[in-house]
Amino acid sequence: MTVRAVTGSGIRCAYHHSQCIEPWLMNVPGLVIVAPATPYEAKGLLTASIRNNNPVVFLEHKLLYNMKGDVPEEHYEIELFKSHIEKEGTDITIVATMAMVALAKKAVKKLESLGISAEIINPRTLFPLDKETIKVSVAKTGRLVILQEGPKVMGAGAEMGAMIAEELFEYLKAPVKRVTSLDVPVAFAPVLEDYINPSEEHLIKACQSAMNF
Amino acid sequence: MSYYVEMPRYGANMEEGTVGEWLVQDGSPVQKGDPICTIEIEKLTNELLAEEEGVLKHILQEGDTAACGDVIASVSTEGEELPALTGSHEPEVAVTPSPAMPAEDKKPAAGSEADVMNLTPKALKLWEEIGKPDLTGISGTGYGGKVTRDDLRSCCTNSVPSESEIISSRIQETNLPRPSVSAEYRPTGTEMVFIKSIPMAQFRIEDIAAAVLSGLEKVPSMRVFQNTDVRDMSKDSILWTVVDSADGERAFPMTYSEVGLEDYSLRWKEKMDRASAGLESSVSLTPPGAMVFYDASQYGLDIFKPGLSGFNGPSVTVGSPGNRINIQDGSFSSVREVSICLTVDSSLVSRSAALQFLNYLESSFQ
CATH class of the missing domain: 2.40.50.100 (RNA polymerase II/Efflux pump adaptor protein, barrel-sandwich hybrid domain)
Known part of the structure; x- marks a missing residue:
């Protein structure tokens, strides 16, 4: 069975409709958590999810419903349990999920103007996580910044950071950084909601701090 | 407006x-x-x-x-001119390059030694610690073909200290003298030291020697003692060696017969005071009346050479039961117990085997 579920904040819907539920679900062994970031992924991953025999929760970020992108008309599948390297780089690995992928891509130009070549990884499936792609990338760059919407405490980024610390400590040139929302209920006021969520500026600062470590 | x-x-x-x-x-x-x-x-x-x-x-x-x-x-509104339009009004994210990262130094990774040789950061640190040996021909087994610490260890086994050696050398830097039959505690990486005090009703040196020798034979993995020899430390062995850092590299070994028993506690007290004041870099004392059982086939008598502190080979040191040194004030006291210090290589003797041996001694003394 595949269950489609909405997630995420940013549409000014206050506390009750702005939760990031992926960490709740990731803590239930047996569930497959799929998190597309583009229209192309939404179609390909949904097809793959329905054809998968496991119980799948297919998370759809509210902000991404308005996103435009090329989608093939014919049927196609995107492999589950496989991270996608959105952009290759050499200095720092940025792992971003769902709506944060676009934010990370947007920051690329700024980072390049600062001389930081970032590799962006979109996990696509949050659980079970394709650790190998992330590990190969972090082993190459030696630095990891996790960009995640939702509270920092016990988020998906916490799991990735712990995994890297556990399995890839030898390769790290700087501590793993997490750029996340604040650990507070999502605010209704647009100004406050934007303040709570991670921004391009936060991401760039985290990358700079990892580079300067 | x-x-x-x-x-x-x-x-x-x-x-x-x-x-x-x-x-x-x-x-x-x-x-x-x-x-x-x-x-x-x-x-x-x-x-x-x-x-x-x-x-x-x-x-x-x-x-x-x-x-x-x-x-x-x-x-x-009338009289209020708007500024001329200048292209896009898209707000820019204000980013200023931090002063710690000048433009030409943005990528510390690129071109650094670690990248040229494809070492992981930790392997690079180790490589520098062991004197930067030549790495031609080494193939990395890590992600992206990176050379890991394990790769370094397997290719330069002679020069790379094991993790336990590094840890023990760091412990040693902060090591304090501790009470034991052999006052010096000097771990060398895989060395394991057990110190045990066993109450003893009647002390006979022959009984102790017999118990230790039969214990070494009874516990199978204690076979590292292939040719056990016994040394009575109360006779002519080195009582202590002093490397006096205040006086440079002066070392003066003294034998028990040169010092005498009364002098011993005073010397001990004096040395502890000096060591705690940081004046002595090394304190090595063996109490009078101690016996050392060691593997003569491997180490011979070289272990008793003046200036050589501690034993690097497997040894069982049995301390004097009649006298005990109070490490606080240097005084002697009479006790009815025997102190045993077992020193073995943990790669050769397991912890359980060592404990089995000590338990055997305990049971034979009672």
């Missing part, structure tokens, strides 16, 4: 909008709060209200699409 009307952003994900219909004609006056035009985003249509009073001037036409923040019209 004059202002430029910009394409509003209705949601964080909204990138652009379309001017649907002008509700106020070009050049007509508007009041604050009047709807100026409709803005279409996807399936939504919103009315854009005037923020100030003035004369509206269209800049975009109906059906034109503009990015959020781009100017679509102006509202001007």
